[in-house]
Amino acid sequence: MKERFGERIRRLRTEQKLGLREFATKVGISPTYLSRIETSEEKAPPAEDVIRKMAAQLSDSFDELMTLAGRVSEESLNVIKADSGMPEFLRTVGERKLSAEDLMKLLPNEPKKGKR
Amino acid sequence: MTFKVPFRSDAQIESAVQELLRQYAKAKGEPPRPPIPVDAIAESVLGLTLEMGDLRKKLGKPDVLGATWLDDALVVIDSSLEGNEGRYCFTLGHEVGHWQLHRPLREMDKVTFPLFSREPGAKATAAIVCRDGQRDSAEIQADKFAALLLMPASDVRAAVKLVSGEPLAIDNFVARKKAGERIAELRDFAAEVIAKGGFTNVSNQAMQIRLEALKLVVDGAQGRLF
Numbered sequence: 461m462k463e464r465f466g467e468r469i470r471r472l473r474t475e476q477k478l479g480l481r482e483f484a485t486k487v488g489i490s491p492t493y494l495s496r497i498e499t500s501e502e503k504a505p506p507a508e509d510v511i512r513k514m515a516a517q518l519s520d521s522f523d524e525l526m527t528l529a530g531r532v533s534e535e536s537l538n539v540i541k542a543d544s545g546m547p548e549f550l551r552t553v554g555e556r557k558l559s560a561e562d563l564m565k566l567l568p569n570e571p572k573k574g575k576r
Numbered sequence: 577m578t579f580k581v582p583f584r585s586d587a588q589i590e591s592a593v594q595e596l597l598r599q600y601a602k603a604k605g606e607p608p609r610p611p612i613p614v615d616a617i618a619e620s621v622l623g624l625t626l627e628m629g630d631l632r633k634k635l636g637k638p639d640v641l642g643a644t645w646l647d648d649a650l651v652v653i654d655s656s657l658e659g660n661e662g663r664y665c666f667t668l669g670h671e672v673g674h675w676q677l678h679r680p681l682r683e684m685d686k687v688t689f690p691l692f693s694r695e696p697g698a699k700a701t702a703a704i705v706c707r708d709g710q711r712d713s714a715e716i717q718a719d720k721f722a723a724l725l726l727m728p729a730s731d732v733r734a735a736v737k738l739v740s741g742e743p744l745a746i747d748n749f750v751a752r753k754k755a756g757e758r759i760a761e762l763r764d765f766a767a768e769v770i771a772k773g774g775f776t777n778v779s780n781q782a783m784q785i786r787l788e789a790l791k792l793v794v795d796g797a798q799g800r801l802f
Binding site: 481 | 620629655
Protein backbone atom coordinates (compact mmCIF):
# COMPACT_ATOMS: atom_id res chain seq x y z
CA MET A 461 0.00 0.00 0.00
CA LYS A 462 1.24 3.45 -0.92
CA GLU A 463 2.69 5.42 1.95
CA ARG A 464 0.52 8.36 2.92
CA PHE A 465 1.81 11.89 3.25
CA GLY A 466 1.72 11.91 7.05
CA GLU A 467 3.28 8.47 7.32
CA ARG A 468 6.16 9.59 5.11
CA ILE A 469 6.73 12.72 7.17
CA ARG A 470 6.79 10.73 10.40
CA ARG A 471 9.06 8.03 8.93
CA LEU A 472 11.61 10.52 7.60
CA ARG A 473 11.42 12.66 10.75
CA THR A 474 12.06 9.74 13.08
CA GLU A 475 14.75 8.28 10.80
CA GLN A 476 16.52 11.63 11.07
CA LYS A 477 15.96 11.68 14.83
CA LEU A 478 14.00 14.91 14.75
CA GLY A 479 11.62 15.26 17.69
CA LEU A 480 7.94 16.12 17.28
CA ARG A 481 8.24 19.57 18.84
CA GLU A 482 11.65 20.22 17.32
CA PHE A 483 10.43 19.50 13.78
CA ALA A 484 7.18 21.42 14.28
CA THR A 485 9.18 24.47 15.38
CA LYS A 486 11.51 24.18 12.39
CA VAL A 487 8.64 24.17 9.89
CA GLY A 488 6.62 26.80 11.77
CA ILE A 489 3.57 24.77 12.82
CA SER A 490 2.23 23.58 16.16
CA PRO A 491 3.10 20.09 17.46
CA THR A 492 -0.61 19.28 17.66
CA TYR A 493 -1.05 20.15 13.98
CA LEU A 494 2.01 18.06 13.08
CA SER A 495 0.57 15.10 15.01
CA ARG A 496 -2.72 15.52 13.15
CA ILE A 497 -0.86 15.53 9.83
CA GLU A 498 1.24 12.48 10.72
CA THR A 499 -1.76 10.45 11.85
CA SER A 500 -3.86 11.58 8.83
CA GLU A 501 -6.36 13.02 11.26
CA GLU A 502 -6.00 16.33 9.45
CA LYS A 503 -7.95 15.95 6.23
CA ALA A 504 -6.87 19.15 4.47
CA PRO A 505 -3.29 19.06 3.14
CA PRO A 506 -0.80 21.50 4.67
CA ALA A 507 -0.08 24.77 2.88
CA GLU A 508 2.51 24.75 0.11
CA ASP A 509 5.04 26.75 2.11
CA VAL A 510 4.77 24.26 4.99
CA ILE A 511 5.38 21.34 2.62
CA ARG A 512 8.33 23.24 1.13
CA LYS A 513 9.85 23.69 4.60
CA MET A 514 9.20 20.02 5.44
CA ALA A 515 10.91 18.92 2.23
CA ALA A 516 13.90 21.15 2.99
CA GLN A 517 14.21 19.94 6.61
CA LEU A 518 13.89 16.29 5.62
CA SER A 519 15.99 16.60 2.41
CA ASP A 520 13.05 15.11 0.54
CA SER A 521 11.52 15.88 -2.86
CA PHE A 522 9.12 18.81 -2.69
CA ASP A 523 7.30 17.60 -5.80
CA GLU A 524 6.77 14.12 -4.39
CA LEU A 525 5.54 15.47 -1.07
CA MET A 526 3.14 17.81 -2.88
CA THR A 527 1.80 14.88 -4.90
CA LEU A 528 1.37 12.74 -1.78
CA ALA A 529 -0.43 15.62 -0.09
CA GLY A 530 -2.72 15.98 -3.12
CA ARG A 531 -1.57 19.52 -3.76
CA VAL A 532 -0.59 21.34 -6.96
CA SER A 533 2.04 24.01 -6.50
CA GLU A 534 1.37 27.64 -7.31
CA GLU A 535 4.17 27.45 -9.86
CA SER A 536 2.47 24.54 -11.72
CA LEU A 537 -0.89 26.30 -11.59
CA ASN A 538 0.66 29.38 -13.14
CA VAL A 539 2.01 27.28 -16.02
CA ILE A 540 -1.48 25.90 -16.65
CA LYS A 541 -3.13 29.29 -16.34
CA ALA A 542 -0.67 30.91 -18.74
CA ASP A 543 -1.66 28.74 -21.72
CA SER A 544 -5.30 28.18 -22.66
CA GLY A 545 -4.36 24.96 -24.47
CA MET A 546 -2.86 23.45 -21.34
CA PRO A 547 -6.10 22.04 -19.82
CA GLU A 548 -6.89 20.12 -23.01
CA PHE A 549 -3.28 18.94 -23.24
CA LEU A 550 -3.42 17.64 -19.68
CA ARG A 551 -6.79 15.96 -20.31
CA THR A 552 -5.27 14.16 -23.29
CA VAL A 553 -2.27 13.11 -21.24
CA GLY A 554 -4.65 11.70 -18.67
CA GLU A 555 -6.81 9.88 -21.22
CA ARG A 556 -3.76 8.29 -22.87
CA LYS A 557 -2.33 7.44 -19.47
CA LEU A 558 1.02 9.05 -20.28
CA SER A 559 3.43 9.49 -17.43
CA ALA A 560 5.63 12.49 -16.78
CA GLU A 561 8.55 10.26 -17.73
CA ASP A 562 6.94 9.48 -21.15
CA LEU A 563 6.48 13.18 -21.83
CA MET A 564 10.00 14.09 -20.75
CA LYS A 565 11.35 11.70 -23.38
CA LEU A 566 9.66 13.80 -26.07
CA LEU A 567 11.64 16.88 -25.11
CA PRO A 568 14.95 17.63 -26.81
CA ASN A 569 17.97 16.52 -24.83
CA GLU A 570 18.83 19.14 -22.26
CA PRO A 571 20.84 18.95 -19.12
CA LYS A 572 18.57 17.47 -16.43
CA LYS A 573 17.48 19.88 -13.74
CA GLY A 574 17.18 17.14 -11.18
CA LYS A 575 14.42 16.56 -8.68
CA ARG A 576 13.36 19.43 -6.52
CA MET B 577 -9.71 3.69 36.20
CA THR B 578 -6.64 2.96 38.28
CA PHE B 579 -4.26 0.04 38.57
CA LYS B 580 -2.28 -1.18 41.52
CA VAL B 581 1.49 -1.26 41.47
CA PRO B 582 3.98 -2.52 44.05
CA PHE B 583 5.58 -0.04 46.44
CA ARG B 584 8.75 1.62 45.23
CA SER B 585 10.99 3.62 47.51
CA ASP B 586 12.33 7.04 46.54
CA ALA B 587 15.78 5.46 46.24
CA GLN B 588 14.44 2.91 43.72
CA ILE B 589 12.83 5.65 41.65
CA GLU B 590 16.02 7.72 41.83
CA SER B 591 17.98 4.71 40.65
CA ALA B 592 15.61 4.22 37.67
CA VAL B 593 16.04 7.90 36.76
CA GLN B 594 19.84 7.70 37.02
CA GLU B 595 19.82 4.64 34.77
CA LEU B 596 17.81 6.54 32.16
CA LEU B 597 20.13 9.56 32.36
CA ARG B 598 23.07 7.18 31.86
CA GLN B 599 21.33 5.75 28.78
CA TYR B 600 20.96 9.28 27.42
CA ALA B 601 24.62 10.07 28.09
CA LYS B 602 25.68 6.87 26.31
CA ALA B 603 23.49 7.63 23.28
CA LYS B 604 24.43 11.30 22.99
CA GLY B 605 28.00 11.18 24.20
CA GLU B 606 27.44 13.56 27.11
CA PRO B 607 25.24 13.68 30.19
CA PRO B 608 22.10 15.81 29.91
CA ARG B 609 22.18 19.25 31.51
CA PRO B 610 19.17 21.35 32.48
CA PRO B 611 16.84 21.97 30.82
CA ILE B 612 16.74 18.17 30.69
CA PRO B 613 15.74 17.26 27.11
CA VAL B 614 12.77 15.11 28.00
CA ASP B 615 11.50 15.02 24.40
CA ALA B 616 14.79 13.55 23.19
CA ILE B 617 14.85 11.09 26.10
CA ALA B 618 11.35 9.86 25.20
CA GLU B 619 11.73 9.85 21.43
CA SER B 620 15.41 9.18 20.71
CA VAL B 621 16.59 7.21 23.72
CA LEU B 622 13.47 5.19 24.53
CA GLY B 623 12.12 5.08 20.98
CA LEU B 624 8.63 6.14 22.04
CA THR B 625 6.29 7.67 19.48
CA LEU B 626 5.16 11.04 20.74
CA GLU B 627 1.95 12.76 19.68
CA MET B 628 -0.03 15.77 20.83
CA GLY B 629 -3.77 15.57 20.47
CA ASP B 630 -7.16 16.33 21.92
CA LEU B 631 -7.16 13.48 24.45
CA ARG B 632 -9.95 15.08 26.44
CA LYS B 633 -12.30 14.83 23.49
CA LYS B 634 -11.05 11.45 22.27
CA LEU B 635 -11.25 9.78 25.67
CA GLY B 636 -14.26 11.73 26.88
CA LYS B 637 -12.49 12.79 30.07
CA PRO B 638 -12.25 16.50 30.81
CA ASP B 639 -9.07 16.45 32.89
CA VAL B 640 -6.71 14.14 30.96
CA LEU B 641 -3.15 15.43 30.64
CA GLY B 642 -1.38 12.50 29.02
CA ALA B 643 -1.67 8.84 28.16
CA THR B 644 0.65 5.98 27.27
CA TRP B 645 -0.39 3.05 25.10
CA LEU B 646 1.96 0.29 26.17
CA ASP B 647 1.78 -2.08 23.17
CA ASP B 648 2.20 0.76 20.68
CA ALA B 649 5.01 2.49 22.62
CA LEU B 650 2.93 5.60 22.11
CA VAL B 651 2.71 8.64 24.39
CA VAL B 652 0.07 11.26 23.72
CA ILE B 653 0.13 14.60 25.52
CA ASP B 654 -3.06 16.65 25.59
CA SER B 655 -3.03 19.67 23.30
CA SER B 656 -4.07 21.91 26.18
CA LEU B 657 -0.47 21.74 27.42
CA GLU B 658 0.93 23.13 24.18
CA GLY B 659 2.86 26.30 24.93
CA ASN B 660 3.00 25.55 28.67
CA GLU B 661 6.59 24.34 28.80
CA GLY B 662 6.63 23.46 32.50
CA ARG B 663 3.45 21.43 32.53
CA TYR B 664 4.16 19.83 29.15
CA CYS B 665 7.62 18.63 30.20
CA PHE B 666 6.42 17.45 33.58
CA THR B 667 3.58 15.48 31.97
CA LEU B 668 5.93 13.94 29.43
CA GLY B 669 8.40 13.12 32.23
CA HIS B 670 5.49 11.55 34.12
CA GLU B 671 4.55 9.37 31.13
CA VAL B 672 8.20 8.37 30.72
CA GLY B 673 8.05 7.41 34.40
CA HIS B 674 5.11 5.08 33.74
CA TRP B 675 6.97 3.60 30.80
CA GLN B 676 10.11 2.93 32.81
CA LEU B 677 8.54 1.91 36.10
CA HIS B 678 5.27 0.24 35.17
CA ARG B 679 5.57 -1.21 31.66
CA PRO B 680 7.91 -3.99 32.93
CA LEU B 681 5.15 -5.03 35.34
CA ARG B 682 2.86 -5.73 32.39
CA GLU B 683 5.60 -7.68 30.65
CA MET B 684 6.03 -9.80 33.77
CA ASP B 685 2.23 -10.24 33.99
CA LYS B 686 2.26 -8.65 37.43
CA VAL B 687 -0.24 -5.92 36.65
CA THR B 688 -3.27 -5.88 34.39
CA PHE B 689 -3.72 -2.46 32.88
CA PRO B 690 -7.07 -0.95 31.88
CA LEU B 691 -7.94 -0.85 28.18
CA PHE B 692 -8.50 2.38 26.26
CA SER B 693 -9.15 3.14 22.60
CA ARG B 694 -6.86 5.71 21.01
CA GLU B 695 -9.72 6.90 18.83
CA PRO B 696 -13.45 6.51 19.25
CA GLY B 697 -14.34 3.19 17.65
CA ALA B 698 -10.76 1.89 17.56
CA LYS B 699 -9.72 -1.31 19.35
CA ALA B 700 -9.02 -0.77 23.04
CA THR B 701 -5.54 -1.75 24.21
CA ALA B 702 -3.64 -1.54 27.49
CA ALA B 703 -3.00 2.07 28.39
CA ILE B 704 -2.26 4.35 31.30
CA VAL B 705 -4.42 7.45 31.20
CA CYS B 706 -3.28 10.25 33.50
CA ARG B 707 -5.71 12.82 34.82
CA ASP B 708 -5.09 16.00 36.73
CA GLY B 709 -5.01 15.44 40.49
CA GLN B 710 -4.91 11.62 40.47
CA ARG B 711 -3.24 10.46 43.67
CA ASP B 712 -2.97 6.67 43.49
CA SER B 713 0.44 5.08 44.03
CA ALA B 714 1.26 4.59 40.32
CA GLU B 715 0.61 8.29 39.66
CA ILE B 716 2.63 9.39 42.69
CA GLN B 717 5.56 7.23 41.54
CA ALA B 718 5.37 8.70 38.03
CA ASP B 719 5.24 12.24 39.47
CA LYS B 720 8.35 11.56 41.55
CA PHE B 721 10.08 10.12 38.50
CA ALA B 722 9.29 13.28 36.50
CA ALA B 723 10.56 15.56 39.27
CA LEU B 724 13.81 13.61 39.68
CA LEU B 725 14.32 13.47 35.91
CA LEU B 726 13.74 17.17 35.22
CA MET B 727 15.45 18.41 38.38
CA PRO B 728 18.42 16.13 39.18
CA ALA B 729 19.53 16.63 42.79
CA SER B 730 23.12 17.48 41.90
CA ASP B 731 22.01 20.19 39.44
CA VAL B 732 19.50 21.69 41.87
CA ARG B 733 22.13 21.77 44.66
CA ALA B 734 24.63 23.39 42.30
CA ALA B 735 22.07 26.08 41.39
CA VAL B 736 21.27 26.73 45.05
CA LYS B 737 24.98 27.18 45.66
CA LEU B 738 25.03 29.84 42.96
CA VAL B 739 21.98 31.61 44.39
CA SER B 740 22.76 31.70 48.09
CA GLY B 741 25.22 29.01 48.96
CA GLU B 742 22.89 27.60 51.58
CA PRO B 743 19.32 26.34 52.05
CA LEU B 744 16.60 28.93 52.26
CA ALA B 745 15.42 29.45 55.83
CA ILE B 746 11.83 30.60 56.14
CA ASP B 747 10.36 31.67 59.47
CA ASN B 748 7.47 29.48 60.53
CA PHE B 749 7.71 27.62 57.23
CA VAL B 750 5.91 24.47 58.35
CA ALA B 751 3.06 26.32 59.99
CA ARG B 752 2.63 28.76 57.10
CA LYS B 753 2.65 25.94 54.58
CA LYS B 754 0.14 24.01 56.63
CA ALA B 755 -2.10 27.07 56.61
CA GLY B 756 -1.99 27.01 52.80
CA GLU B 757 -0.07 30.28 52.57
CA ARG B 758 1.66 31.06 49.29
CA ILE B 759 5.11 31.92 50.51
CA ALA B 760 6.65 34.70 48.45
CA GLU B 761 10.24 34.06 49.65
CA LEU B 762 10.00 30.47 48.47
CA ARG B 763 8.50 31.46 45.11
CA ASP B 764 11.28 34.02 44.54
CA PHE B 765 13.98 31.57 45.64
CA ALA B 766 12.62 28.90 43.27
CA ALA B 767 12.61 31.45 40.44
CA GLU B 768 16.27 32.27 41.09
CA VAL B 769 17.22 28.59 41.22
CA ILE B 770 15.39 28.03 37.92
CA ALA B 771 17.20 30.97 36.31
CA LYS B 772 20.69 30.16 37.64
CA GLY B 773 20.36 26.45 37.01
CA GLY B 774 18.89 26.72 33.53
CA PHE B 775 15.76 24.77 34.49
CA THR B 776 13.72 26.52 31.83
CA ASN B 777 11.33 23.61 31.35
CA VAL B 778 10.31 23.43 34.99
CA SER B 779 7.46 25.32 36.63
CA ASN B 780 8.03 27.43 39.72
CA GLN B 781 5.68 25.22 41.71
CA ALA B 782 7.52 22.04 40.70
CA MET B 783 10.83 23.60 41.75
CA GLN B 784 9.36 24.65 45.12
CA ILE B 785 8.33 21.05 45.78
CA ARG B 786 11.72 19.73 44.67
CA LEU B 787 13.63 22.21 46.86
CA GLU B 788 11.58 21.13 49.82
CA ALA B 789 12.11 17.43 49.07
CA LEU B 790 15.86 18.03 48.91
CA LYS B 791 15.70 19.92 52.22
CA LEU B 792 16.96 23.05 50.52
CA VAL B 793 14.12 24.95 52.17
CA VAL B 794 13.93 24.69 55.93
CA ASP B 795 12.04 26.16 58.81
CA GLY B 796 13.75 29.28 60.14
CA ALA B 797 14.95 27.72 63.35
CA GLN B 798 16.50 24.74 61.52
CA GLY B 799 17.94 26.96 58.79
CA ARG B 800 20.04 28.87 61.28
CA LEU B 801 21.80 25.63 62.15
CA PHE B 802 23.57 25.64 58.73
